[in-house]
Amino acid sequence: EAGVTQSPTHLIKTRGQQVTLRCSPISGHTSVYWYQQALGLGLQFLLWYDEGEERNRGNFPPRFSGRQFPNYSSELNVNALELEDSALYLCASVRRGSSGELFFGEGSRLTVL
Amino acid sequence: GNSVTQMEGPVTLSEEAFLTINCTYTATGYPSLFWYVQYPGEGLQLLLKATKADDKGSNKGFEATYRKETTSFHLEKGSVQVSDSAVYFCALQERAGTALIFGKGTTLSVSS
Numbered sequence: 001e002a003g004v005t006q007s008p009t010h011l012i013k014t015r016g017q018q019v020t021l022r023c024s025p026i027s028g029h030t031s032v033y034w035y036q037q038a039l040g041l042g043l044q045f046l047l048w049y050d051e052g053e054e055r056n057r058g059n060f061p062p063r064f065s066g067r068q069f070p071n072y073s074s075e076l077n078v079n080a081l082e083l084e085d086s087a088l089y090l091c092a093s094v095r096r097g098s099s100g101e102l103f104f105g106e107g108s109r110l111t112v113l
Numbered sequence: 114g115n116s117v118t119q120m121e122g123p124v125t126l127s128e129e130a131f132l133t134i135n136c137t138y139t140a141t142g143y144p145s146l147f148w149y150v151q152y153p154g155e156g157l158q159l160l161l162k163a164t165k166a167d168d169k170g171s172n173k174g175f176e177a178t179y180r181k182e183t184t185s186f187h188l189e190k191g192s193v194q195v196s197d198s199a200v201y202f203c204a205l206q207e208r209a210g211t212a213l214i215f216g217k218g219t220t221l222s223v224s225s
Binding site: 003004031033035040041042043045048050056058090092094096098101102103104105106107 | 149155156157158159162202209210211212213214215216217218
């Protein structure tokens with residue numbers, strides 16, 4: 001069974017640019033979570049999608065947004081990039097209603113210069 | 114709001130030493146508690162979990178007990194190996210399906 005896949009694995013952007021990160025969940029998983037892992041800050045919850053709907057978002061500005069497609073894959077968009085957006089962005093998926101075992105991808109490492 | 118606090122690292126141990134990584138939480142209600150591990154170059158993976166008070170989660174020689182009275186979920190292992198070197202994250206989930214809230218992570222380094 002294929003795991004959670006994310007793309008791209010690494011990317012470099014400059015301040016003010018926009019970026020789109022992609023996530024394919026495990027087959028049969030309908031919920032997708034996005035987390036930001038910045039140095040020294042641990043994992044910060046960004047967004048939660050379930051059945052195509054945004055269910056919750058963390059304490060991030062509106063320039064962080066995303067969507068979930070009918071096949072349950074998901075995109076995370078970040079507009080007007082700032083230096084502090086440099087981080088590893090992790091996607092995780094879970095079967096709807098299951099308790100806690102999130103399956104994580106290896107992440108997309110974003111560097112903003 | 115809900116939060117998780119874990120001991121700052123890095124934790125440096127010799128092989129076969131005893132490991133404790135402290136984790137305390139703040140939550141309304143009765144959350145589920147988790148330990149996730151991130152090995153070098155790999156994604157996070159679930160290590161163990163406990164869903165109610167006094168439950169003990171265990172896996173790969175690691176254990177943690179859900180202590181409601183002290184709001185804690187400390188991770189322990191009796192004899193660590195070099196291969197246990199990783200970053201360990203404590204997390205809580207308020208109810209099934211909601212996002213996990215993670216601590217900042219504790220880096221463990223085990224030398225032979």
